[in-house]
Amino acid sequence: xxxxRLSRVFAALADPTRRDIVRRLAVGDxxxxxxxxxxxxxxxxxxxxxxxxEEAGLVSRSRDAQRRPCHLEPEVLDLxxxxxxxxxxxxxxxxxxxxxxxxxxxxxxxxxxxxxxx
Amino acid sequence: xxxxRLSRVFAALADPTRRDIVRRLAVGDxxxxxxxxxxxxxxxxxxxxxxxxEEAGLVSRSRDAQRRPCHLEPEVLDLxxxxxxxxxxxxxxxxxxxxxxxxxxxxxxxxxxxxxxx
DNA sequence: CTAGTGTTCAACCATGTGGTTGACCAAGGC
DNA sequence: GCCTTGGTCAACCACATGGTTGAACACTAG
Numbered sequence: 001x002x003x004x005r006l007s008r009v010f011a012a013l014a015d016p017t018r019r020d021i022v023r024r025l026a027v028g029d030x031x032x033x034x035x036x037x038x039x040x041x042x043x044x045x046x047x048x049x050x051x052x053x054e055e056a057g058l059v060s061r062s063r064d065a066q067r068r069p070c071h072l073e074p075e076v077l078d079l080x081x082x083x084x085x086x087x088x089x090x091x092x093x094x095x096x097x098x099x100x101x102x103x104x105x106x107x108x109x110x111x112x113x114x115x116x117x118x
Numbered sequence: 119x120x121x122x123r124l125s126r127v128f129a130a131l132a133d134p135t136r137r138d139i140v141r142r143l144a145v146g147d148x149x150x151x152x153x154x155x156x157x158x159x160x161x162x163x164x165x166x167x168x169x170x171x172e173e174a175g176l177v178s179r180s181r182d183a184q185r186r187p188c189h190l191e192p193e194v195l196d197l198x199x200x201x202x203x204x205x206x207x208x209x210x211x212x213x214x215x216x217x218x219x220x221x222x223x224x225x226x227x228x229x230x231x232x233x234x235x236x
Numbered sequence: 237c238t239a240g241t242g243t244t245c246a247a248c249c250a251t252g253t254g255g256t257t258g259a260c261c262a263a264g265g266c
Numbered sequence: 267g268c269c270t271t272g273g274t275c276a277a278c279c280a281c282a283t284g285g286t287t288g289a290a291c292a293c294t295a296g
Contacts, residue, residue, distance in 0.1 A: 133284085135284095159284085162285090163284070163286080166284075181292095181293090
């Protein structure tokens with residue numbers, strides 16, 4: 001069930017702090033301490049945020065001495081984009097058709113539909 | 119602060135039921151009753167879900183007799199896509215550069231860098 | 237006016253989430 | 267071995283969220 005995965009990714013990005021972490025990780029990998037520095041919350045809180053991002057598949061982690069560098073995993077972002085774009089395009093396509101219908105109502109003879117509504 | 123808006127949209131789509139509602143609204147508008155039918159939760163629960171989507175700016179509503187048809191608003195989806203793509207591309211670009219560096223380490227003379235390491 | 241249909245409001249409950257603090261584990265530096 | 271550095275685990279708290287039920291509202295049809 002990739003449904004659960006999608007839910008976790010959306011939920012992970014629903015938090016402004018976590019979105020900011022993602023934004024910074026897009027620039028380059030970082031340890032929890034570095035990530036925590038700009039925010040005025042405890043290190044543990046940031047550690048939790050990172051764990052949420054990790055469980056959503058958005059970041060992976062490795063070891064470097066005592067540090068646990070966080071690494072942004074862009075594939076999951078692609079998964080989201082695909083989901084969103086699918087329905088956005090579908091909806092906009094529908095609106096285009098609706099616009100067509102409205103235009104047709106404005107001027108009842110749009111083209112040369114030979115059936116003719118004389 | 120569009121930050122708050124973005125948080126609400128992501129949070130709204132973090133729920134599978136709400137994502138399914140969005141999926142169905144992409145096909146066409148629907149009232150709360152119709153939306154609720156397939157799910158085995160109460161009508162009130164679905165009404166709440168719709169409200170969340172509405173407050174996130176994902177759906178708008180009108181009146182049609184007693185019914186309150188829900189209408190998918192694709193612009194906000196576009197907002198999300200822009201946010202996601204921005205960092206996905208940034209991250210992938212960074213990885214490409216990293217790949218370049220690694221390739222350079224493999225074969226120290228990639229092109230014709232005229233400084234020459236003869 | 238009355239009855240019926242579609243939807244929302246209100247109160248409540250269980251669970252999840254973001255935050256805290258304090259203790260603990262892991263890896264190097266000395 | 268010992269202490270510092272970087273990070274996690276655990277218990278707890280306040281509050282948000284998804285769910286329920288029952289009453290109320292809005293609007294239409296007789």
